[in-house]
Amino acid sequence: MDPVVIVGAGPQGLAAAAHLLERDVEPLVLEAGPGPAAAVHEWAHVRLFSPWPELIDGASRRLLEGAGWSAPDQGYPTGGQWVSEYLAPLAAALGNRVRYSAHVVGVGRKGRDLSVDSGREDQPFVVHIETPEGEERIEARAVIDASGTWSSPNPAGADGLSALGERDAAASGMLTYRIPDVDSRCSGRHTVVIGNGHSAATAVANLARVARRDRTTRITWVLRRGQVGDTFGGGQADELPERGALGQRAKRAVESGLVRLVTGFRTDRIDMVDGSVIVSAEDGRRLDPADHVVALTGFRPDHSFLSEVRLELDLRLQAPRRVAMEVDPNIHSCGSVAATGATDLAHPEPGFYIVGAKSYGRAPTFLALTGFEQVRSVVAKLAGDDAAAERVELDLPDTGVCGGAGLFDEPEQAVGCCTSAPQPISLEPAAG
Incomplete structure (x- = not known):
């Protein structure tokens, strides 16, 4: 059977792979960078404000502990420590299920462009990648986009476009x-x-x-x-x-x-x-x-490689519509937000999900905990466990401020x- 393709080997992408393995579903993680969590490497000097226990996904912990790994349990790591002490060991445990220098340039349905309805849902996804060896196409039963927003910072210009100069x-x-x-x-x-x-x-x-x-x-x-x-x-x-x-x-x-x-x-x-x-x-x-x-x-999400996927996005935040209703700073008045799962993250394209920071579009305040709950729910849905997909297993911490009112x-x-x-x-x- 075709694998579930995950775009991005960051914290949520690797966690999704661990959850899939736990449910006997084969994952394939495609990472554009040369190693795991390449984006986190770029802010390795920054200390996180979440403590270690909130930076480790449950299925990932179980996979690693089965290989003799011991989880850090105290303190606030830097990005570099998050990678070296958790994310890199997790990627190593996943082995050849993670491919590096594999840049995803397109996702679509086999033999069907965006406009075609007939037989669409019966066709596998086709993921187009560019590697140092050349172009490649990979068929997938489902696709989880955990590519993040790190590569698309907002410009300084107040109108959302680059300022002059x-x-x-x-x-x-x-x-x-x-x-x-x-x-x-x-x-x-x-x-x-x-x-x-x-x-x-x-x-x-x-x-x-x-x-x-x-x-x-x-x-x-x-x-x-x-x-x-x-x-x-x-x-x-x-x-x-x-x-x-x-x-x-x-x-x-x-x-x-x-x-x-x-x-x-x-x-x-x-x-x-x-x-x-x-x-x-x-x-x-x-x-x-x-x-x-x-x-x-x-930051803002990059949907350029998803032009042949049927997406349902909020016009302002460029996030999945149901997620945007919860996190939109224009209308969301309190500091607490609800956890989001497979139902909130679904698109008109069955089997396709955007998770992680990219699922919030242009909205801020995304936490690792949010992403771990998202992938748990999405993987449960893909595995046919609707009850687990609908269940909420996370209460997000309140920021203690009001915003957007x-x-x-x-x-x-x-x-x-x-x-x-x-x-x-x-x-x-x-x-x-």
């Missing part, structure tokens, strides 16, 4: 889209961080440590929104303590004057002038010349739904 700045290396590995090279320099999420808070908190040692180091933190809102997270109300603490570290860096916070700044252009980068807003404001710009404005630029005091709004702080006026 942004691509040139990125090509020069003066603008990057990843949390910087902070070291002495940041000392005495001016770094602009654009973004409102956990990645931006991490970058700001890390840079602030450098600024404490060298007060000539300058950090400007740029928010598109006109108010601070939930930028600093839920603090002690966050059910993931390290996530709450992260926001508070960033907040202290702002309050202490180490970081200059600029709000309502919607990036329009990024110019390289005399070895510096100058970021300008739609309203004409310009930031002081910077040595480096870090755009941490989230109201207008993009509403006054801060108007925010409020399930908890009180974060207390306002004094902000230095934006650059003129």
Whole structure:
């Protein structure tokens, strides 16, 4: 029988393979990178705010422990430690069921393009891949897309498109889209961080440590929104303590004057002038010349290789429609979200599922726990165990904040739904 093809050998892709093996269904994991969890390798220096027990999938644990592996049970690993101590051993346990340097460039139904109904569901999927040896086609009984969003960062431009000059700045290396590995090279320099999420808070908190040692180091933190809102997270109300603490570290860096916070700044252009980068807003404001710009404005899914698969996606988030109803920051008012399973992740194309961070589309706050529950449910569905697929085996931790309840630029005091709004702080006026 054809295997279930999994796109991506990251945390959710490898977990899906472990669950399939546990149900005697043969998986085949296709990873574009040269090794397991290639995307996680790129942020190996970043410490996760989830503790070890929440970063290990149940079926994966059982597979590894059967081979004598002992799970780390304390602390908060870096991305590098997550790979070396768990994900790489898991990939090794799966053996030749994981193929590397196998770039998926297309998924479809054998002999049927997107428009053809007749006999469609009776045909296997055909997965087109490119490898160092050339092109290849693989037939599959089902496809699980766990490719993530890491390769598709959102641009700095406020309209969802690259700001004028942004691509040139990125090509020069003066603008990057990843949390910087902070070291002495940041000392005495001016770094602009654009973004409102956990990645931006991490970058700001890390840079602030450098600024404490060298007060000539300058950090400007740029928010598109006109108010601070939930930028600093839920603090002690966050059910993931390290996530709450992260926001508070960033907040202290702002309050202490180490970081200059600029709000309502919607990036329009990024110019390289005399070895510096100058970021300008739609309203004409310009930031002081910077040595480096870090755009941490989230990610978006890449559906380009799914053009022949019948998808049902939300127009705003580009996530499966039923998932988007739960996680849409425009309408979702409270910090807690429900776990999502096979029913939520299904598309009009039977046997095809998008899981992991990509299932949230452009929405933030995805946790590893979410993905592990998703693949458990999806694999149960593929194995014919409808009862297990429908069962919810996860309660997600509350963020302790409210978000999305109201207008993009509403006054801060108007925010409020399930908890009180974060207390306002004094902000230095934006650059003129």
